[in-house]
Each structure stands twice: as C-alpha cells, then as structure tokens.
Amino acid sequence: MKDTDIKRLLYTNLLCIFSIVLSIFIPTIFLDNFSILETHLTWLCICSAFVTAVNLVLYLVVKPNVSSRRSSLSHKVTRALKCCIYFLLSCFFLHIIFVLYGAPLIELVLETFLFAVILSTFTTVPCLCLLGPNLKAWLRVFSRNGVTSIWENSLQITTISSFIGAWLGAFPIPLDWERPWQVWPISCTLGATFGYVAGLVSSPLWIYWNRKQLTYKSS
Amino acid sequence: MRLGSGAFAACCVAIEVVGVAIFIRGFFPAPVRSSARPEHGVETPAPEPVAGASSNWTKLPSPLFSKVVIVLIDALRDDFVFGSKGVKYMPYTTYLVEKGASHSFVAEAKPPTVTMPRIKALMTGSIPGFVDVIRNLNSPVLLEDNVIRQAKAAGKRMIFYGDETWLKLFPKHFVEYDGTTSFFVSDYIEVDNNVTRHLDKVLKRGDWDVLILHYLGLDHIGHISGPNSPLIGHKLSEMDSILMKIHTSLLSKERETLLPSLLVLCGDHGMSETGSHGASSTEEVSTPLILISSAFERKPGDIRHPKHVQQTDLAATLAIGLGLPIPKDSVGSLLFPVIEGKPMREQLRFLHLNTLQLSKLLQENVPSYEKDPGFEQFKMAERLHGNWVKLHLEENHSDVLLGLGTKVLRQYLGALKTLSLSLSTQVAHYDIYSMAVGTVVVLEVLTLFLLSTPHVLCRKDELDVPLLSPVSSLLFYLLFLVLSAVHVLVCTSSESSCYLCSLPWLAAGGVMVLVAALLCAILSALIRMVVDSTLLKKSASHPSSGWSEVDLLLLLGTVGHVLSLGASSFVEEEHQTWYFLVNTLCLALSQETCRSYFLGDDCEPQHRFHVEQECVDILACTRKDSTSYSTPEPDRKGKGVSLSETKGSSKWWAVLASPWLVLICCRLLRSLNQTGVQGAHRPDFSHWLTSSDHKAQLSGLAALSLVVIFMLVQKGCSLVSKAALALGLLGVFCYRAATGIVLFPWQPDNKSISKGIIEARFVYVFVLGILFTGTKGLLKAQVIATDFKTRTIGLWEIHSGLVLLAALLLRPHNLPVLAFSLLIQTIMTEFIWKHLRHDAAKITVMHYWFGQAFFYFQGNSNNIATIDISAGFVGLDTYMEIPATFLTVFGTYVGPVLWASHLVHFLSSETNNGSALSRACFCYALIGSVPVAAYIVLVTSLRYHLFIWSVFSPKLLYEGMHLLITAALCAVFTATNQTRHTRA
C-alpha cells in the first residue's frame, strides 16, 4: 500500500462530499424557493442522483479493482441490470426495516421510500460500484478481517457510518422542540448524510494513521 | 462471610429500595398546612378591624344562603358547558349562564387531576400534595380543616349522594347518604340513577342545609369511549334536566324562607382528548364552575368567556356563603361576584376574614412573610378598613365613605390575589435532607454494584463480605458516630420539618448504620478490586476478545436509555426508546446469525471435540459456564458448533428468520396500543377493538390469543397443569363474557351484565393450583434430588401460572400482547439463545429489554392516568386494599415479571449449574438499579423544571415501583437458586 493510494482515496472521497454540497446549491439556481427542509423530497432525489452519478464516474475513472476478466458487452449489460435490481431490492429492504422500526405503514410512504433510496445511495451504490452484484464479496467485506484493499476498508467505514448516522438521526424525533427538521424522515436523512460525509472524511485519515498495522491479504 | 452473587444482589436491591423510599418521601413536598389543628375547639372569629374604639361586630357574619346544593359532575370539562356541546345538550344551563341570575367561571384544577385530590381541593381549598395520587385508591379520612367539617360543627344537616370517596373522606358527616362505587367503569347508567332516584324525595322534604350530588357517569363514558362519544351528549342532557329539576324546586322553596339558596354546578377535573385524566393538559384542568342563586343580579348580555379562577376558591366562597369560618389550610380567595350585591360593610368584612386567614397561613409557612407584597397590602388594607369602620360608625354617609370603601375593597382584592398566588407556589418545597440521605444510600449501593461487577462477571459468582475484620469494624463505628453527629446537627438547626428528623431515633439510627455499613463495604470492595487487578496483571494476560456488536449495543443501549431520562420528552416517550432498542437488538441478532451461518468465521477446529459429545449437552453447558468468564474462547467455539450442527438440518432457515419474525411481532404490537404523549391521541388498533361496533372481532381475537397462549404454554407443563391451564383460560374468556366485554357465539346479546365474580374466582383457583404444583415440583427436586427435569417443569409451571393470572387481569384487547410475548419468548429460546450461546449476562439484559418493551406494548406509559385500575377489582366484590393493590401492580408490570420468570426458567433449563442463575440475578439487579440511581440524581437537579409535576414525578413513582418489583424478582431468583445450592 502506497501513500499515493491513500491520496487517491482522499480525493475521490472529497469529490463525493463535493457532489453532496453541489446538490444543495445547484438546485437553488434552477428552482425557486428550494431549500433542504421545505422541499426535502426534491433534495433527496437530487442528492441521490448526484451521489450515484459521482460514484459511477469515479468508479469508471479510478478503477480501484482492475478486473482483467473478459468483459463482453452482454456481460456488462447483465451486470448493470443486476446492479439496478440489487439497488431496488436494497431500497425495498430498507423501507421494510423502517416500517419495522415504527415508520407509518400507509401514510408518508413516499417520504419513507425516498429515505430508503438515499440511504441505499450512500451504502449500496458504492458497494455495487466497488464489488459488483456479488453477495459473497459483500459478506466478506462486512465481516471481521475481510477487507482486502483500502478501497474496501473505506467502503466499510462509510457504509457503517451512514447507517449509524441514520440510526442516530431518529433520536430527536420524540423531542418537543417543534423544529421543522424533526419531522419524519428529515432528521434521519440528515443523519444519514452527515454519517456518510463523516465516513468519507474519516476513512482516509483512519487508514493513513493505521497504515502500519493494516496488512491486506493480497487478492 | 461468603455470599453468592445472587444473594448479594438481592440484599443490595433491597437496601436500594429503602434508599429510594426515603428519597421519594423527601421529594414529594408536604403541602401548605396550618399548624393550628382543628381539634383545638372553636376559635373566636377575628373581629372587624377598627381604629380607636372597638367594633360592635365581632361575631361571624351570618350566612348568605339558606340552602346550598352542590352538583359535582365528574370529569365535566369546561367546553361541555360553555362550548358548542353545552349549547346543544344543556339548554337550561346555557340559559342560566347567559341570562339567569348566575356567575360562571372556569375553575382551574391543579394536577394531579384525579378525583380524590380534587374533592379535597374543593372542600379544603388547599392544594393536596402529589402523594395523594397514590392514596387515591384507599381514601383515608380527610384530616385537614374543611367546609364539610365546619358545616357539621355548625350543626348544618348535610346529605350526600354519589361517589363513595366522599364517605371515606368525610365519615359520619352526612345525616343521609348513599355511596356508589366508581370501580365498574363500564357502567355509566346505574351510577347516576343511583344518585338521581333520591332527588325527588329530598327536594320535597327540604329539612337539610347542604345537599351534595356527585355524578360519575360522565367520567365513566370518558374512560370508555372518549370525549367525542355520542354518549356524552345524552349524559349532558340528563345532567341538564337534573339541574333544571333542582333549580325549579329550590326557587319554589325559596318563597317560604327569607334567605335565597345557592346552587353550585362544578366538575372535579376535565377530560383529555383520549377520555382519561390525571395529567395537566388544558383539557384536563379546565372545569366549569357555575354559581346560581336568586341573590345574584340577572345579567342581560351573554358571557361567552367566563373568568378563570382557581378550583380552591370554592371552599372559601362556600364557607362565607354558609356563614362558616374559612378552612385554615385554604389557599383560595373568595369569589368576589358572590358578595358584590351586599352592603359595603359586609363586603369588607368578608374580604377581611379571607385575607386574614390567608396571611395567617403565610405567616406559618413562610419565614420571611413580612416581605411578601401580599402581606404588606393586607396590613395596609386592614389599616384603611379600620378607618373606614370608624367613619361608618360615626354615621358618616358621605361620598368620602364610599370612595374610601372602594379603595379598601380594591386593596383587599389585590392582597387576596397576591397572597393566594404566593401560597400556591409555596407547595414546591423539598425536604432536601431526606432526599440527600436517600440519594447517598442509592449511590452507595450502585457503587458497590459497579465495583463488584468485574469480579462477578469475570471470576467467580461468590463474594467475600468482610463482616468482622477489626479494621472495617473500627471504621464502621467511626463513620456511624460522624453520621449521627451530622444527623443531630441537621435536625436541630433546620427550622423546616424534615421526614428523617421526625422519625424515631431508632429508625434514623438504622438509616445511619446502613449508610456507614455501605461505605465500609465499598471500601473493602475497592481494596479487593485493587488486589484483583494486580493479581490479574501478574497471572496471565489473555487477550481480551473484542466486543461483539450485540455486546456493544447492550452496553450503549443501557447507558443511552439512562441518559435519555434527563429530557422530559424522552421520559414521556420512553416507549419509543425501548422499541427502538429492541428493534436494533433484533437487527444485531440477525446480523450475528447471518455471520455465523454464512461465514462461520468463529469456527475453530477444536469444535469437533464438542460435537462428538453432543449427548452430554448439559455437561458442555456446565463447562461453558464455569469457564466462559475467565477464558472466553471456549464460548466462542460453542457458538460455531451449534450453527455448523444446524447447517445441515432444515432448521437453519428458522434461525435466520427468527429475528425478523420477532421484529414483525414487535411492529404489530406497537400499533396495538398508542402510548406516550405525542402518540396517545392517534388512532390505534385497541381503540378500534374496544369500540362497541367491533365486539365480535374483539371476541375472536381474544379467543384466538387464549388458544395461542395455551398452545405455547402447555408444552412444558405436566398433564395436571395442562388441564388446569386449559380450564383457567376458558374461565378467563367466560369472565370477560360475563362482564359483557366479549361475546360468546352461542349466547344471546341481551344477557345481563354481571361483575363476573364467580368466573374470576374460578380462574384464581386454577392460578393458585398451578403455582402450587410448580412450587411443589421445585421443592421435590430439592429434597429427592431426582433428575433436573422436575425442577425445569416446576419453574415452567410457575411461569405458566403467572401467564394465566396475566391473562385474567389484562383487558381482552391486550391478550394479543401476552400471546406475542410468549411467542417471542419461544422463538428467541428455540432459535437464538440456544444456537448463539450467549452468556447469562447478555441473556439477562435481553430479557430485561424485552420486559421493558412489553411494559409499554401493553399500553402503559410514564403517566399515572394509564394505569389500569380495573385489574385490581377482578374477582372482588368490594374494595380490598391489599389484593387490589397487588393485582393492579401485577397487571401493570406483567411484561417485566413474565420475562423475568422466563429468564429463570430458561437459565435453569439450559444449565444445571447455579452460577448462571446467580450471575443473571446480579445482572438483573444491576441493570434495574442503574436507571433508578441515575434518575434520582437527575430529578434532584431538575426539581425546579417546568414539568417536574406532570412528567418527572410520575416517572419517579414508576421507577420506585419498578425497583421494588426488581427487588422482589431478585429475591425469587435467589430463592430458586438456593434450592439448588442446598441440593448440590
């Protein structure tokens, strides 16, 4: 592992953060009275689109795991299709989990679903980009001592921190402060976003500081 | 002395209960009271103030009204009379309010808005302390000075019909009475007819001075179906016609007497949007107060916005109206419009009497009363009043007199207002010394717990308690002396009364002994810990295996929950915290199952050793338990074993699916009962079930739940218990059918509703029978030392006896909660705990969490109003304090108790070794006492918080009760464990 790898990781992560920042400011130019809190759903859609796009572009440009296997066009297409299906499945899966956590079943379905979408954008999309639709690899990355590169390590950190952020985001909901951001699911989406950003920032730093101890099995 | 960790924990929790009791006694302030006891005979009334010569008016003023009728309608909210409902359903009252000779007010009730404290407030004019809520059930005789007592002393003849709480508060005060019980909340017709049937006779007779009618029907309707029910309208119309009847009769009688009569219509408290009461929302504290008398002037214009007054003002007004001395503890001010029509001299005299009484009360309760603005105003007014009287006696009828009179009047009214306000705020007065001693005891116990935790969890389950070592006994005597000196110093120096000082010396000394002994124990534990840690460092540095996600979650969740108690919203919505934690726990367990199954990353080659000996599973467990704490590795291996074992079988999918099943169950339960403050008004499934249109569905669901309960419970029972259980559950359904809540499919609708006493007692017989069989099994296992199966069956039978009792006490719509609780217990046991091989500590914490979640699933909250009192009257035809309290407490804490009993059974069936149970007891005690200790500190620092009465105080009572139950459960744990120890 070289320092250049860590630097590359840092730059890609900064780009991801930049895409979130853009998703806050660019729409204000085109849309009247756009704000994160009032037109929250719009922002969710835009943010998720931006983050997905940036992740895809970065994946294509940086190519963190160089697969030297055959890649025919049909293989690529099925792979992309599979990714889409996985993404949708993860959205539905997260939606179900939110309902199990107490989100209303019938009302606010769109809000809950968009929360699921943004959370899977922060978690599933990077996984799909990096690991592809390969559940075995996912399980490997998210088990103890299973990571094989700094990219996977960073992925692990950002995903977990996004989930923790969303989890912590639910805490202010019962408080009686009557703030606009306490409405379901705004605090959770914001929590997830903060968690994602925190993960993006901290993972290169963490890897840098622990670079002596980290020894990846050569894959 | 060596003490098992279970027994140690039980002792500690018991001591903690004492500490919490002392704290609670100090925390709930004693209300403002006059020191002059009413027994000291009739005092001479204060004379009219006069400057110079003495007044010729020293007696009490004569009564303003010949007869007073008080119509108290329970839970009458202000908008039922003054709002659109009043216009629609109470036309006569509306007419009186708008055009008749009446004065109407909105009287504000102080929380707790529960009937008995409100009656006390109405009749004594004082603000009862919060502790009265707890005494609401066993209404002791009212000892404070009150209007009823004064009226009796003055020889008034009083008649009472209605809620029998009055008869308990005022025994032998009424010449004629008929009490109705308020415990059968489902009845709202009989309770009121029971009052009204006497009315014609009494009104005709007229040989009485005071008539009090307390109608309960409206309150019962509120409890059954809320304030928007169509039944409310009918009830209001009924009340309106009763009021009309009384009013016309009074008017016709009035012609015979010289004095007019007074009719009072009031409510004791309001009704929240869900139909309950007890808290401090606007709907609950606003009650109408209408005074009707021909003495008042008719007012032409309609008054749609009545003035806001305090409920306590009625006592002073009634006393003046009846010509009685004002109750000594009254903090209310006379309702001025009542005396407005009187001559100036009388008006001033009344105001003087009231202000004098209030200022006396202030003098007795506030050390620096002279600086109080109200007191200064009073002194000023009294002086002016003297001058006015002097002028008046000099036959000076000029404008000067009138001008001065109005000035005095205004001064008096101002003084009254200020005095009343400063007395009302006086109630918040804490007994800091008792609180501090209680806190010290609780914190000492907690420290002791925390210090012995590493020892118990990592080494062995027995603790050395140094009792007679010379150093510690010397230290103990020293500490005891110091503490006693401090106690004497505090008690002699403080002028305010505190509870500990009022205790007899022996009891106070006992508390000091406790504090000193605990300090010594802490010191010895500290020393032991230091020794332990040095030993540990010397012996071996076995690598501490990292924390698993579940461990981390259990620890952080417990800490987070404790911290969340500092925010009032989190206290109100505590159910959300527990649901959230339990959900996360299930997800973490799901992750653990997935990882163990798919990756098996915890498997070690050594595990074959265990697999080969699968027949001696119990042995393996014993080994696991004796070693897992000092060396965690074998435990981990065990985990791998079970899953690789199951991998081949078809059970693996059940293991993977079970956390999700539990999650789904929790989600369903969550939508059954909406609780808390924000969610309480939301429609939920239980409201849908309890509405009268869905009786059939409710019956079906209740029957289904009972069947499920039977299926789940019977598997571990002996044959006799099985039969008893089946009959008992059938009896539960019969009981609910007899009380008219559920339907028998083959039964006609028009069957009369009974209290179901026989059916309920039938079930009690089976409950006792099953419990007896279970205990017998336990004892047998101890004496004969047969196989350990007898023991397991015995424990399961005790568990199933408790389940049967819970099924009887829970309302039918809550039976699914019980069924789901058993279902989750079964799923978790079969597929999670047995396979993942968690250690005893973790399993205990999980049981505790589920118990807490089920406390809220059942519809409980941290609000007094959600306690289901009806559980205390199942199978009893009269109110009996001890059984009723026991049943209510059990009915409320069904969740924690059942999960704890399941824990005992599970741990004893899994391992044949006492240490697991002993550790579990320790963990249970620890996890139960941490929130209480933290909460006591929090509540002390938040004692001037705005929500201290409405949110934090009820929670403190709940916490205290929960600790008491934890102590009882720990005692049972230890007792169960003891039987094994003696055997082994």
Ligand SMILES: [Zn+2]
């Ligand atoms: Zn009431």
Ligand SMILES: [Zn+2]
């Ligand atoms: Zn009530």
